[in-house]
Amino acid sequence: xxxxxxxxxxxxxxxxxxxxxxxxxNVGTGLVGAPECGDVMRLQIEVDEITGMIKDAxxxxxxxxxxxxxxxxxxxxxxxxxIDEALTIDNMDIVEELALxxxxxxxxxxxxxxxxxxxxxxxxxxxxVEAQTK
Amino acid sequence: xxxxxxxxxxxxxxxxxxxxxxxMVPYFYNFPGNAAxxxxxxxxxxxxxxxxAREQIASLINVDSKEIIFTSGATESDNLALKGVFEMYQRxxxxxxTLETEHKAVLDSxxxxxxxxxxxxxxxxxxxxxxxxxxxxxxxKDNTILVSIMWANNETGVIQPMEEIGKICAKKGVLFMSDAxxxxxxxxxxxxxxxxxxxxxxxxxxxxxxxxxALFVNRKNPRVKVTSxxxxxxxxxxxxxxxxxxxGIVGFGKAAEIAKNEMAQDAERLSKxxxxxxxxxxxxxxxxxxxxxTQHRMPxxxxxxxxxxxxxxxxxxxxxxxxxxxxxxxxxxxxxxSYVLIALxxxxxLAHSSIRFSLGRFTTEEExxxxxxxxxxxxxxxxxxxxxxxxYKEGIDLESVQWTEH
Numbered sequence: 001x002x003x004x005x006x007x008x009x010x011x012x013x014x015x016x017x018x019x020x021x022x023x024x025x026n027v028g029t030g031l032v033g034a035p036e037c038g039d040v041m042r043l044q045i046e047v048d049e050i051t052g053m054i055k056d057a058x059x060x061x062x063x064x065x066x067x068x069x070x071x072x073x074x075x076x077x078x079x080x081x082x083i084d085e086a087l088t089i090d091n092m093d094i095v096e097e098l099a100l101x102x103x104x105x106x107x108x109x110x111x112x113x114x115x116x117x118x119x120x121x122x123x124x125x126x127x128x129v130e131a132q133t134k
Numbered sequence: 135x136x137x138x139x140x141x142x143x144x145x146x147x148x149x150x151x152x153x154x155x156x157x158m159v160p161y162f163y164n165f166p167g168n169a170a171x172x173x174x175x176x177x178x179x180x181x182x183x184x185x186x187a188r189e190q191i192a193s194l195i196n197v198d199s200k201e202i203i204f205t206s207g208a209t210e211s212d213n214l215a216l217k218g219v220f221e222m223y224q225r226x227x228x229x230x231x232t233l234e235t236e237h238k239a240v241l242d243s244x245x246x247x248x249x250x251x252x253x254x255x256x257x258x259x260x261x262x263x264x265x266x267x268x269x270x271x272x273x274x275k276d277n278t279i280l281v282s283i284m285w286a287n288n289e290t291g292v293i294q295p296m297e298e299i300g301k302i303c304a305k306k307g308v309l310f311m312s313d314a315x316x317x318x319x320x321x322x323x324x325x326x327x328x329x330x331x332x333x334x335x336x337x338x339x340x341x342x343x344x345x346x347x348a349l350f351v352n353r354k355n356p357r358v359k360v361t362s363x364x365x366x367x368x369x370x371x372x373x374x375x376x377x378x379x380x381x382g383i384v385g386f387g388k389a390a391e392i393a394k395n396e397m398a399q400d401a402e403r404l405s406k407x408x409x410x411x412x413x414x415x416x417x418x419x420x421x422x423x424x425x426x427x428t429q430h431r432m433p434x435x436x437x438x439x440x441x442x443x444x445x446x447x448x449x450x451x452x453x454x455x456x457x458x459x460x461x462x463x464x465x466x467x468x469x470x471x472s473y474v475l476i477a478l479x480x481x482x483x484l485a486h487s488s489i490r491f492s493l494g495r496f497t498t499e500e501e502x503x504x505x506x507x508x509x510x511x512x513x514x515x516x517x518x519x520x521x522x523x524x525x526y527k528e529g530i531d532l533e534s535v536q537w538t539e540h
Contacts, residue, residue: 003450011450017519034537035522037468038444038471042521060521064446068519113538 005097006009010069015076018058020044028122030114039063039107041071042113045086047122054078054086059114066104068092068098070111083119140456140501143337144494145288145316146434150385151341151404151495157388161381169378170369194390195325195333197350198278203370204383207347208315210363211334212239212351214374215311216471218360218460219280219332220247223309227277229253234477236284237347239334242312244282253277261479262427263292267302285314285323285333289474289490290426291315291435300329309358315339319393319431320439321401325350331358337382341495342389346382396495404493405433407502412436412493414506419513421526425475425488434493437475440486441522443516448489451512456505459490483522 003011022029025049033039040063046056057075065107073094078086094100094108123129141149161183169184171177175216185199194197205211220230230388232244234256243255255273260266265283274281281303286293296312317323318333319340325333325468336347351373352358366375415422421441440448445460471485480488491505517523525532 008450011447014519018536019524029147031521031535035442035486035532036537038446038482038486040537042522054308059518062442062447062520063444064448064521065333068447095326 001037006098007065007069007100009046010072010098011065014059014068014072015057016058016072016079017060019054019060020046020058025125028118028120028125030117030121032113033063033110037063039067039110041067041110041114043071043074043111043118045118045122047083052082054083057068062084063105063107063110066098066100066107067110068099069098070107071114073097074111074115078115083122086115087120089115138455140505141257141312142493142497142501142505143457143459144497145291145490145492146459147338147344148341148494149496150338150343150430151389153392154342154388155386158381158385161384161476165380167380169380170199170367180378183380183384184378187390190387190394191258191348191390194323194394195318195350197326198353201350201353203349204371204378205347205349205353205374206345206379207237207298207338208237208336209347211336211347212313212372213243214360214363215332215334215351216247216280216282217250217363218245218373218417219309219311219358220250220252222359227275227279228273229255229272229278229528230280230282231255231283232259232282233257233259235259235263235287235314235474236282236492237288237313240453259477262430263287263290263425263474263478264427264430265294265299267295267298269428270299271302272307274302275309278306278308280309280311285312285317286321286432287426287474288316288425289472290437290478291316291432291492292426293321293430295430296330302462304329304367309356316432316435319390320397320434322397326352327446331356337386337389340389340393343382343385345384345446346379348386350501351521357427358495368424372416382534389509391494400495404495404522406494406496407497408434408491409434410499411493411502412438414502415440415509416504418510423484425478425484434497435490437488437490439480440516441484442488442526443513443518444520445487445489446485448509448512448516451515452505452508456508459492459498460488480490 028045033044041061045054045057057060057078059071059075061071089122091108091112165179167176167180169180188199309331312330313334318335331352333350338344423439425437475485
């Protein structure tokens with residue numbers, strides 16, 4: 001199967017690979033997927049406590065090229081967004097941007113799950129009311 | 135093949151040996167006849183060429199040339215053997231025994247036989263991929279007609295104890311069939327010596343052309359027959375109709391002749407290269423597992439799990455340069471890891487992390503060293519990206535983590 005140029009670029013030079021200190025109250029961590037399924041994504045956001053904007057995002061992913069590209073792209077999109085804006089990121093936006101084939105759509109779904117899971121973790125830590133999610 | 139591309143997927147198919155191609159070419163132009171044409175020299179020449187190839191192939195596996203039935207490939211041979219025996223021996227019984235690790239051509243034929251009213255037992259294998267002989271013997275019932283066990287596995291290269299299986303089949307009076315696609319031409323294969331009555335194999339796994347295979351059918355003690363699955367002109371002693379692929383068969387014959395002469399030296403050279411590759415990984419990377427029995431194994435194959443790295447992603451780090459095969463079928467809609475590795479008792483995570491390297495006649499030492507280097511870099515790149523690797527390094531028990539299945 002041939003990968004799109006954008007997937008290859010994210011795969012070769014992934015953006016924002018790394019780990020944030022999950023013990024900090026302004027860091028939200030999402031860990032989704034399972035090794036048995038061949039995909040595990042860990043996505044973290046660091047929120048600026050004054051502005052409420054996501055000032056940093058990091059990921060590590062165990063998975064195929066599309067899974068790595070999806071999470072790399074997700075971290076790029078998250079930076080500079082507010083929590084509410086971040087929740088509007090839809091998996092189909094990722095599919096379109098990376099030109100993922102139908103068999104790889106689950107990778108984008110996992111990335112969306114990871115974003116939501118990281119935000120949920122951040123909100124839980126900070127006793128914020130869970131906003132209406134789609 | 136381009137120089138910069140390294141081909142380590144010889145279990146999928148082998149490149150055709152140039153000596154084979156040379157032998158085939160005249161049968162497209164100078165001798166275009168149909169081997170079944172009895173009334174003119176074109177037909178006679180074609181028939182003579184087919185007879186000669188049949189001798190070459192029979193000689194490779196030490197059988198009589200009359201016991202070779204030409205087909206379109208090993209898949210057709212497997213279908214013909216299984217369905218053909220099932221139909222031919224219905225009065226004796228309807229039960230067939232095979233292994234969970236067989237090729238799909240065998241497993242899917244067995245599924246079809248179940249729909250046709252047959253019973254099939256799919257035996258589990260041991261952790262090293264070998265059949266449990268006691269379980270096999272215990273599985274043979276009064277209505278069992280056939281045991282079908284592959285000679286060597288395509289994914290792991292594990293070689294089954296053919297002689298012992300043959301003895302059990304002889305003792306119990308059941309037919310023994312083997313898919314020997316991966317073994318013929320690479321290691322000594324002598325079906326009669328081990329009591330195999332039917333054996334499927336193909337040209338393109340032994341440096342011959344694609345689209346031509348064979349089924350060995352034992353003619354004496356016992357005389358085995360199969361019901362044809364392809365009806366028409368009654369070719370191949372009525373067992374497989376259809377105009378013979380003369381150039382393909384000529385190439386198959388030449389490939390068999392070369393294999394017979396060069397098998398021993400190829401095997402010795404390739405097993406050294408394979409060991410160099412395997413040891414290179416084991417000595418330089420952590421958490422590397424070789425899958426399947428390493429004593430009873432084909433000389434040119436190794437199947438390795440690179441733990442905490444997903445196989446398809448790993449392949450992406452080098453697949454512009456090196457061709458291998460992944461035990462993770464993430465590209466298919468099913469997202470299923472290899473059923474063969476799962477049958478060996480590997481967890482899904484290790485199965486998803488596996489890569490099969492299958493070397494061939496044209497593999498060089500330099501290519502192995504390049505592969506080692508690129509794979510090491512790829513594994514390290516993927517581990518840097520892997521949250522599971524990080525957790526493992528932190529000493530977190532991955533079994534205790536609440537994963538979200540999806």
